[in-house]
Amino acid sequence: MTAAQQTDIFISGAGLAGLAAALGFAYAGFSVVLADPTPPPSGTADPTADLRSTAFLAPARALLDEIGAWGPLDADAIPLATLRVADCAGDPPAIRTERAFTSADLGQPAFGWNLPNWLTRRVLTERAACHPAIDLRLGAGFASILTRDREALVTLSDGARLKARLAIAADGRASPLREAAGIGVETTRYGQKALAFAVTHEKPHENVSTELYLSGGAFVLVPLPDHEGRPASAVVWMNDGAEALRLHALDDDAFGAAATVRSCGVLGPLTPVTARALWPVVTQRATALTARRVAVIAEAAHVLPPIGAQGLNTSLQDVRTLLDLTRADPSDLGSDAMLDAYARTRARDIAARARIIDLYNRLCRSDAPPLQTLRSLGLALIHDAAPLRHAVMRAGMGG
Ligand SMILES: Cc1cc2nc3c(=O)[nH]c(=O)nc-3n(C[C@H](O)[C@H](O)[C@H](O)COP(=O)(O)OP(=O)(O)OC[C@H]3O[C@@H](n4cnc5c(N)ncnc54)[C@H](O)[C@@H]3O)c2cc1C
Incomplete structure (x- = not known):
């Protein structure tokens, strides 16, 4: 059996949130492995194309600008x-x-x-593919995880094994990494x-x-x-x-x-x-935003009804918070203290937005x-x- 590849961060899911996170961490100087079983669509005629669009609010636009995608x-x-x-x-x-x-x-x-989401995903994928700090694995998905105090051991669906200081679940509303970390959802x-x-x-x-x-x-x-x-x-x-x-x-x-x-x-x-x-149309929230060496972000953490343009914009705030915390103390990447700070910072904002959109939709x-x-x-x-x-x-x- 070949030795597990060492990386700072493993990200499960190369949707818009996973791609933005990968680029953000790569620009911050971390090595990233980003895996997704589904390759990005070629255009709107591709049956896998995401036909939604996203109204990027100013904080989200600033993040895309920082990672060279705007x-x-x-x-x-x-x-x-x-x-x-x-x-x-x-x-x-x-x-x-x-x-x-x-x-x-x-x-x-x-x-x-x-x-349009399909276009944003294409541009982010192209940028991730040519960033030297990102190892983009399209066609292979997250399969299993074993966490220890100092690292997460991840296996992909093609059998590849990785050791990461932090594993990020950005693999959508049915997130396999979130489930493997033992975190449930309320829907x-x-x-x-x-x-x-x-x-x-x-x-x-x-x-x-x-x-x-x-x-x-x-x-x-x-x-x-x-x-x-x-x-x-x-x-x-x-x-x-x-x-x-x-x-x-x-x-x-x-x-x-x-x-x-x-x-x-x-x-x-x-x-x-x-x-x-x-x-x-659902409101869904993960029962926790972290587990040992694991952070849950974006739709893996929260799904909102599609009104008020809050969904992906809220997800990019998750990415921003993780980036700010790791930039403040790179040696602390993936520690309990860093993950607790992430959960504390994001939980209240996510809960408030979910409550408001829920009420707004009912009304x-x-x-x-x-x-x-x-x-x-x-x-x-x-x-x-x-x-x-x-x-x-x-x-x-x-x-
Ligand atoms: C109709 C509609 C309109 C919307 N409009 C807006 C808007 O205007 N503004 C806004 O902010 N938000 C909007 N949203 C929300 C926004 O579109 C979503 O939040 C966003 O696209 C989800 O991105 P994501 O990266 O979290 O998840 P996804 O796009 O679901 O990406 C998850 C990725 O994980 C991958 N994956 C699955 N299994 C595995 C595995 N085992 N290993 C690795 N990867 C895996 C999948 O292949 C996928 O690529 C809207 C939502 C809807 C439904």
Whole structure:
């Protein structure tokens, strides 16, 4: 049997969070082995492509900049200068209350910058592949772990063995490393599913992100770069499960017509230009963020309903915290003290965001008339009272 390879850090999962963590640690001077059984997709036609987009908030953009990834992404990132929020009612739905929040109101150029996930993953993968401190193992996944006081012994699915001072679980909501470390999850299900896809439309989006609330869930249009010369947007459409499955099964024309009706026609007729991905809507939290020599981050640690652009942005805060702690004392990498500090720092923020998004989703999807009225009044109240509006906008921007 060959000797186990020594590395500072082993990361399970080369999704967006695992890749960002690998690059962050590599730039900080640590050696990293990053493994993922699934190679990155080649483009939107690839059936494994992640058709979601992410609105990167300012702290997340700063992290991508630090790891050299923002430059190659900048040209495709659409700044979100205005957030239009509308409360809808009726069948077909019509807007009954609408407010626009502008980033200029806070003296900021944008709330966030939107990028397709498949593109961000491709750029991060290319950067990781050519960084000398990253040993990128695509096609091999995490298989098992044995931890000791001073190191973690990791075996990959191809039989390779590693010794790492820190093992990071960034392997998604069903995280095999988290499970192997004996950490469970608490999950809240809402009976909802989210459809994610991209559309072109007649009217330009003018860098406005639009959220339309109706019983069953939100319909969100987030600006993308033009597609074949036509204005384009990423869509997240939340519905009760059965309705989401019905919509998912429609042909393109019927689906585009249904999406246009649900969008209240705000951008004119919508034409779907990608396949549709279906995601269960859940709040899920790991029962612990660490175990001996193991840190759990991103969706392995927390999954949030896809409203308010908090999911990956919260994950990149996990990465930022780990990086700050290890930079402060590199010799402490993976120690109990460092891992305790990570858990202490992140647990409260993750719990607060999960609670707020959970409440927001329950309020937004409700068809109870008093809650519908509260939704409409709440939107007007938050927007029309400047101090409240500014506080909510700052919190939403990652403050
Ligand atoms: C519809 C929708 C819209 C969203 N919009 C936003 C948004 O606007 N803003 C935002 O911040 N967030 C958003 N999110 C959340 C965001 O998309 C996710 O949090 C993020 O993509 C998850 O990234 P991840 O790296 O944590 O996990 P994943 O992307 O799931 O990556 C996990 C990786 O682990 C790998 N893996 C699995 N098993 C193993 C193994 N044994 N060994 C090694 N690797 C393994 C998988 O192959 C995968 O590549 C949205 C989510 C949804 C559902």
